[in-house]
Amino acid sequence: MRVREPAAGSAKDETLRRARFSLLACFLIQGASFALLVTRIPAIQRRYDMGDGTLTAVLSVVPIVAGVGSVIAGALARRFGSRTVLRVSQPIVCATLIGVGAGDGLWQLAVVLFVFGLSLGAVDATMNMQGVAIQARAGRSIMLGFHASYSLGGLAGAGAAGLCAWGGVPLVAMYAGAAALTVPALLVVGPGYLRADDAPAVADPERPRRTLPWRPLIPLCLVMTFAYIGDSTVANWSAVYLEKVLDSSEAFAVVPYIAYMVTTLVGRSVGDLAVRRWGMVEVVRGGAVVAAAGFAVVLAAPHAAVGLLGFVILGVGLCVLVPQTFAAGGRQSPEDADEAVARLNIFNYVGFLIGTPLVGGIADLASFRLAMLVPLFLVLAVLPLARAFAPHGEPAHDR
Template sequence: MLRPIGYFVANGLIIGGWAAAIPIVARNAGLDETSLAVVLLSFAVGGMMAMLFTPAAIDWIGTNRLCVLSAVGFSLMFATVFGISDKLSLALSAFVFGGFHGTMDVAMNAGAIEAEKVTGTRFMSKLHGCFSLGAALGAASFGLISTELEANSALFFSSAIVAFLFVIVFASRTNDAASSRPTRFDAPDCEAYSESPQTSQSNSRPLNIVPVLGSIAFCCLVAEGAMVDWLVKLFQTGEHTSGRAGFVYASFAIGMSACRFAGDLISTHIGDRRTIVFGCLVSSVSLAAVLLTTDATLACVPALVAGAGLANVIPSTFRACGSDSKQFGRILARVTTIGYAGFLFGPPIIGVIADASSLRLALVVPVASLAIASMIATRSGTLKLPANAGGSRLRYCNELTGEAK
């Protein structure tokens, strides 16, 4: 269990550090919003392309080795991207940086799935909570480090993460057997999920819930991606990255992390539909409050609430894919792909809008997207689970298809 936790925390640390470092990277390279959007798009394309080849890499060298290699590469590329001032070189480096991120994202989820199978215990939601916790720590710590050691802050930060990874690896060597076997991503295995009599009639509408659930996932992950890439820059006012600006994203990540650890309990008590509807609504209103304030300290409170509201929307959305039990493997894969596209390509689009107007105005996009997701969930009749859709088999296939964080 120690090793999966370490990978998820490390991934979150780098993503959080990247969120806090974006203003410095943009300033060092002289990027306007459009140029920064190109860099973010390069990161997104690199991640998407790497994800296509990661399953084959897992079969070749195993999840554990791939997790270690991609995590080290991801850490070192953070320092590389931070130190580049040429725009073309920065875009190319961001492509490689995103490639390591995509590889690590798939590999660590695959390793966690193997650990769940071996132990017979469900802890995937807690691991995603560890990612959010790592993101909060990464944003806060890099924000503080950069105020003291700006020139060497990225190198120090990356070195610390690499050291952390090797400590985790050596501390958990006795558990190698569970995490080093190759893992295959078999969609038919998901489709073998047993049906109940109540859901056997749902097969007449095999894929018509994909547009609804995919739209919800896309809208929510546009907002989450925007918070990662643009929230710190929104409150960046001086020549140096303010620690207070980093704390805004850290507050968002803390709220998301705390509610993810309690996610199963929340959705059990109020249901998935209400989790989505109220979560999106609360997050939309809170993000609007963030945009209405210009003080980073005051923005931390609504950012915290926004993260809490958004935390369990995606797990509940993916769980609703089980309303068609016979084909939910394919449904889930398609919904996940649509949603992750929003996470990766939403921020560059926001950057283009910001260059034409202002960043504060452009960030109305995630506010509106969350409101739209809430309305879709309110009007949709597809968010009803079959009697056995909450079982471990659905959760296993949920992670197998690569749930976005």
């Protein structure tokens, strides 16, 4: 989908409002669906009788295959438009979760997760393609709002999964119930997604393909990777860090990640206002500094309460980096915005795959406090990369 100038006229304004509402629902459902999977991993492990090593190998399939799905989505979006790819792939994400709860053999789980991963990558890519296009046509920053909806969905999905676990609801019943709600909802909102009515490949499939250069995207790819290394560190190691390093109780150890998710939601909910006021470059730099401060507080924390404060600060800082990276990629290559977004989305999964073993390996070899230096330095490395977020012809400011 080619990025266009803001639309004018009441009919076009209504189309844009409908597209924005539809995409908010899309992000919400995607966040909830992913949370329903990851928060029930212990139950999935028990159902399929997997050891820790087997579980790690099976779960690694998802981000790897999702990266492939993102590449495929980029090619399909060029030909059919991101709207069509998104409308097809997201119901598959929701429906395949039923297979996770219904299977009883490891090969069945592997097949389901393979399909889930491909669809997940396609949805992650195309919903951000839509977000970039809607923001470009709106003429103001709204990308963080879409990601706030994803965060809200994640909290809702995690809460629903927790209630189902507490109530002893079988996995297959939980996932079937979720699909019964989400799939019809997607069928309702799907027609509202923005049409790729001006994408060259849709109008003329024989049009010679222009090659999108990698070089201008490399700084943004690095920011995406560093942001997800930081995020995966919080998701996978915050509870362990509080228990093993700061001597917290098991019950208190789960609080930091919940607090991180809440502050991420809050930060994204108001982040667009900050971008409109100070510009994309300054918001990215500010987010990097705040995130580094959060890791520093975690690293130096003398007890669990201070560690919790560090993770709260982290949510405020990290929350702006990923949405702004997608937005910058689309604006940097307006003729190939969909392909730029698809490429950037791959590094979402690269950061996830690198972050957990990197921090865990250093913790095993040295200490968890030393391991926290890695994401701290990586988010600081975003500072010199932030100039890549400036519009063409402007050194470091965007309103």
